Amino acid sequence: MTSSARSGPARPCPVCRKAAIETFRPFCSKRCADIDLGRWFNEDYSVPASSGDEEEKIAASLLDPREFME
Template identity: 50%
Template sequence: MSKPKPCPICKKPRSEEFAPFCSARCRDRDLAQWFNDGYAVPGRPAAPEEIAKED
């Protein structure tokens, strides 16, 4: 039997309520990383003219 994976933020045991995190605090820290560009999804860089079309 494999060992359960720990919380990806603090490495404590996961909580069923906040899976895959251990607490609301770690869940919110992860969300803040996404909002502050701490994480990125790989892809090709956008051309400047494509960015201008979105505004």
């Protein structure tokens, strides 16, 4: 099975929308990869944080998985 068959349909570069190439996947070039990295460094992107209650449940589940299921 080829790598393209495993990965599904080709997606465009998330920065410039050109066709992505395998070397820089999911980007089309090093330039677009660097632009995206700069956006992360500048905090243009963010990952939402969870509330303290959720974190406590997760921590408790690591200690006792049955407690998390309740």
